[in-house]
Amino acid sequence: xxxxxxxxxxxxxxxxxxxxxxxxxPSSVPAPVKFSFRPADPLNPHAFExxxxxxxxxxxxxxxxxxxRHPDDPDAINHLLNAVLFxxxxxxxxxxxxEYANDSFLNAAHRPADPxxxxxxxxxxxxxxxxxxxxxxxxxxxxxxIYARGVxxxxxxxxxxxxxxxxxxxxxxxxGARHDHEKVLELDPQNLDAKLIVGAHNYVVGSLPWGxxxxxxxxxxxxxxxxxxxxxxxxxxGNTETSIDAKIVLxxxxxxxxxxxxxxxxxxxxxxxxxxxxxxxxEDGNLLRAQGKNQQAEAVYRRVWEEGRKGKYAGLxxxxxxxxxxxxxxxxxxxxxxxxxYEQLAELSKPDxxxxxxxxxxxxxxxxxxxKRDTAVKKYESAISLDPxxxxxxxxxxxxxxxxNGT
Numbered sequence: 001x002x003x004x005x006x007x008x009x010x011x012x013x014x015x016x017x018x019x020x021x022x023x024x025x026p027s028s029v030p031a032p033v034k035f036s037f038r039p040a041d042p043l044n045p046h047a048f049e050x051x052x053x054x055x056x057x058x059x060x061x062x063x064x065x066x067x068x069r070h071p072d073d074p075d076a077i078n079h080l081l082n083a084v085l086f087x088x089x090x091x092x093x094x095x096x097x098x099e100y101a102n103d104s105f106l107n108a109a110h111r112p113a114d115p116x117x118x119x120x121x122x123x124x125x126x127x128x129x130x131x132x133x134x135x136x137x138x139x140x141x142x143x144x145x146i147y148a149r150g151v152x153x154x155x156x157x158x159x160x161x162x163x164x165x166x167x168x169x170x171x172x173x174x175x176g177a178r179h180d181h182e183k184v185l186e187l188d189p190q191n192l193d194a195k196l197i198v199g200a201h202n203y204v205v206g207s208l209p210w211g212x213x214x215x216x217x218x219x220x221x222x223x224x225x226x227x228x229x230x231x232x233x234x235x236x237x238g239n240t241e242t243s244i245d246a247k248i249v250l251x252x253x254x255x256x257x258x259x260x261x262x263x264x265x266x267x268x269x270x271x272x273x274x275x276x277x278x279x280x281x282x283e284d285g286n287l288l289r290a291q292g293k294n295q296q297a298e299a300v301y302r303r304v305w306e307e308g309r310k311g312k313y314a315g316l317x318x319x320x321x322x323x324x325x326x327x328x329x330x331x332x333x334x335x336x337x338x339x340x341x342y343e344q345l346a347e348l349s350k351p352d353x354x355x356x357x358x359x360x361x362x363x364x365x366x367x368x369x370x371x372k373r374d375t376a377v378k379k380y381e382s383a384i385s386l387d388p389x390x391x392x393x394x395x396x397x398x399x400x401x402x403x404x405n406g407t
Contacts, residue, residue, distance in 0.1 A: 267287065319345050
């Protein structure tokens with residue numbers, strides 16, 4: 001599959017899965033100030049809060065309890081499915097927002113998925129689809145069932161795209177999710193929850209080159225970037241269960257559009273609500289850096305690192321802030337400062353292996369540029385010892401043979 005089709009498949013999949021399986025509210029009923037969840041279980045609000053705050057183990061445990069009390073509810077199944085999926089995506093290193101701002105995610109190397117988690121994901125998908133299809137056999141216009149089925153397909157699309165790298169399967173399921181939610185909008189045109197997936201798909205397809213866009217329209221998959229962004233903004237402002245997801249999607253899409261101020265506005269509306277979410281915190285710095293506001297970005301990265309050292313992001317890979325700081329200073333040709341930033345990971349007793357390896361290779365490159373060859377060699381050897389089979393280890397071996405010269 002060509003890069004553009006793969007980009008389309010995986011973006012449709014990833015963005016689709018951000019929509020939780022919340023039943024759409026009738027358009028005639030105004031949204032309450034506080035979100036309501038189905039099934040109506042008192043544990044659901046806590047589970048969602050922990051999910052968005054990246055406390056995945058707690059959210060999985062809580063969604064599991066909800067499902068045990070509501071075993072035949074497809075929404076409860078989809079909630080657990082989504083939490084399990086995103087916990088695994090984070091574990092394997094597939095939730096870096098910076099990758100999705102360009103096409104680097106297509107070839108990004110991630111850890112392999114846990115086979116037990118893979119089986120759990122597939123089992124939950126099969127269970128949800130069986131319940132949804134049964135309800136739709138009885139009533140083809142069951143809006144809640146159509147919506148839930150669309151979310152199940154979207155979540156499975158994300159799994160196949162990012163964990164299996166099965167692009168055609170991902171695209172097929174993502175398109176199925178879109179069609180289900182378009183059906184929801186036919187039955188309830190003002191439904192904001194369904195506009196999340198439909199809006200995201202419109203943006204993605206609308207962003208494709210003209211020839212690919214024409215081919216997509218011939219198979220019934222049209223797209224318009226402006227319409228997509230309008231749908232997403234409406235969802236973000238609507239105080240529905242998917243408003244948070246819409247803000248996340250908008251931050252990603254607006255970064256691709258280089259509309260950094262607007263992207264920051266959405267991101268910063270989320271940061272105070274979910275202070276433990278280190279991805280939100282680091283992405284704030286990334287957006288500032290993309291704008292060329294390097295001093296502000298540096299301050300953000302340093303703050304995230306210090307707060308992480310104090311325990312704010314317990315259990316999460318806040319080390320990425322040190323690498324981001326090193327990359328920023330490296331781009332400014334401050335090789336001494338960059339090396340010091342990368343070296344910060346040596347202060348940690350158990351850093352994330354992938355992040356530590358990247359930091360070690362990058363530090364070695366800085367020392368080579370500073371003509372400190374002995375120190376550079378030690379960093380390359382340290383990087384190789386962390387994971388001898390990785391691509392970064394290959395890079396380290398290359399620089400052991402010949403010093404890195406910046407090219």
